[in-house]
Amino acid sequence: xxxxxxxxxxxxxxxxxxxxxxxxxxxxxxxxxxxVLLGMMPSMVRGMLFQPGRREEPTKVVSGHAAxxxxxxxxxxxxxxxxxxxxxxxxxxAEEQLDWTTDVDPMNPEVPIIDPAFFDTDGLEERGIKLxxxxxxxxxxxxxxxxxxxxxxxxxxxxxxAAQVTESIQWIDGKLYGATQVMDEGRHVETFHRYLESKLNxxxxxxxxxxxxxxxxxxxxxxxMKFLGMQIMVEGLALGAFGTLYKLTSEPLLKDLLRLIIQxxxxxxxxxxxxxxxxxxxxxxxRERREREDWAFEVALLxxxxxxxxxxxxxxxxxxxxxxxxxxxxxxxxxxxxxxTVMFSRLVPNLRFIGLLPERMIPHxxxxxxxxxxxxxxxxxxxxxxxxxxxxxxxxxxxxxxxxQAVVA
Ligand SMILES: [Fe+2]
Ligand SMILES: [Fe+2]
Numbered sequence: 001x002x003x004x005x006x007x008x009x010x011x012x013x014x015x016x017x018x019x020x021x022x023x024x025x026x027x028x029x030x031x032x033x034x035x036v037l038l039g040m041m042p043s044m045v046r047g048m049l050f051q052p053g054r055r056e057e058p059t060k061v062v063s064g065h066a067a068x069x070x071x072x073x074x075x076x077x078x079x080x081x082x083x084x085x086x087x088x089x090x091x092x093x094a095e096e097q098l099d100w101t102t103d104v105d106p107m108n109p110e111v112p113i114i115d116p117a118f119f120d121t122d123g124l125e126e127r128g129i130k131l132x133x134x135x136x137x138x139x140x141x142x143x144x145x146x147x148x149x150x151x152x153x154x155x156x157x158x159x160x161x162a163a164q165v166t167e168s169i170q171w172i173d174g175k176l177y178g179a180t181q182v183m184d185e186g187r188h189v190e191t192f193h194r195y196l197e198s199k200l201n202x203x204x205x206x207x208x209x210x211x212x213x214x215x216x217x218x219x220x221x222x223x224x225m226k227f228l229g230m231q232i233m234v235e236g237l238a239l240g241a242f243g244t245l246y247k248l249t250s251e252p253l254l255k256d257l258l259r260l261i262i263q264x265x266x267x268x269x270x271x272x273x274x275x276x277x278x279x280x281x282x283x284x285x286x287r288e289r290r291e292r293e294d295w296a297f298e299v300a301l302l303x304x305x306x307x308x309x310x311x312x313x314x315x316x317x318x319x320x321x322x323x324x325x326x327x328x329x330x331x332x333x334x335x336x337x338x339x340x341t342v343m344f345s346r347l348v349p350n351l352r353f354i355g356l357l358p359e360r361m362i363p364h365x366x367x368x369x370x371x372x373x374x375x376x377x378x379x380x381x382x383x384x385x386x387x388x389x390x391x392x393x394x395x396x397x398x399x400x401x402x403x404x405q406a407v408v409a
Pocket of ligand 1: 184185188
């Protein structure tokens with residue numbers, strides 16, 4: 001009997017612990033760089049074994065970062081100052097600008113909350129699981145609620161990371177811009193929470209892998225690691241996820257709120273690349289730069305491989321298939337392929353722009369199939385409005401066709 005079958009025999013709570021330990025072991029095996037792995041360990045132990053994010057009471061994460069004052073008030077970054085000006089002008093109020101009277105019914109096939117092709121249920125049938133039409137709709141409803149719940153939890157992480165970075169960045173232009181981002185992230189938390197609470201009535205706990213990443217960034221005392229992790233990696237991931245959902249939903253309120261949030265997020269990534277390029281290229285030692293190059297690559301792969309909706313699996317298919325089978329199924333589903341394409345097409349050019357993709361890293365990216373994104377537009381070349389327009393440009397094609405094309409690509 002293989003280990004999956006043994007684990008299946010355990011009581012539910014012990015089974016979850018065993019599966020998480022196996023997951024953590026999977027990360028240990030897949031991260032090839034020992035320094036990166038060592039740095040991740042404390043967050044992995046907290047997130048995957050103790051799982052504080054699943055509890056009701058407030059979760060404490062200790063950070064050792066320093067706060068810097070800039071009493072010179074010297075403005076050295078005109079591009080960042082311009083972003084600050086734009087951010088002030090583009091503030092929006094979810095209360096005023098979104099139509100909360102919209103009737104949202106996630107089970108209504110006339111207005112699908114996400115294209116049913118996002119999750120190809122053929123793979124379920126191949127494993128002997130047949131869902132009725134109604135069950136398929138309910139399952140899709142769970143998938144979207146899970147995604148939006150993770151967006152919400154990620155936004156809470158972004159709120160605190162933005163606040164920390166505002167304190168610890170050393171230039172006044174960065175602090176002023178950071179203040180607008182703190183406000184943006186607060187509005188994103190408000191908006192996603194209101195949508196989940198008042199329209200979907202379904203909220204999932206934070207995914208353990210997402211908790212591990214956020215815990216690692218919030219507790220890291222180095223401002224540039226927080227910045228790299230949050231502004232480039234997590235915001236890049238968020239932009240990919242929001243862009244995918246924006247393209248594949250027909251629900252007008254969700255589409256409108258995603259459009260507003262995407263424009264803010266594109267500006268946040270732009271701020272990140274501006275602040276980091278100078279720092280990475282001019283101020284880090286070779287050893288420090290190499291550490292960040294390795295870290296960014298390993299985290300990119302973890303983000304690609306680890307968001308596998310285990311909470312949806314527990315709700316729907318525990319006992320019907322193993323978690324390993326589920327992982328294979330989800331990883332290969334059309335929506336996840338589309339999500340990876342959108343995410344890496346944004347992330348890889350940004351890593352190149354800030355100087356974290358030198359010659360020595362190219363074979364690794366090549367092997368992971370990521371070099372095809374290398375020459376894409378970085379965040380300084382693509383505004384939020386242009387990004388939304390590029391998503392809209394494919395709206396003439398049916399979403400199912402888009403997914404098929406994504407699978408072929
Ligand atoms: Fe956000
Ligand atoms: Fe953001």
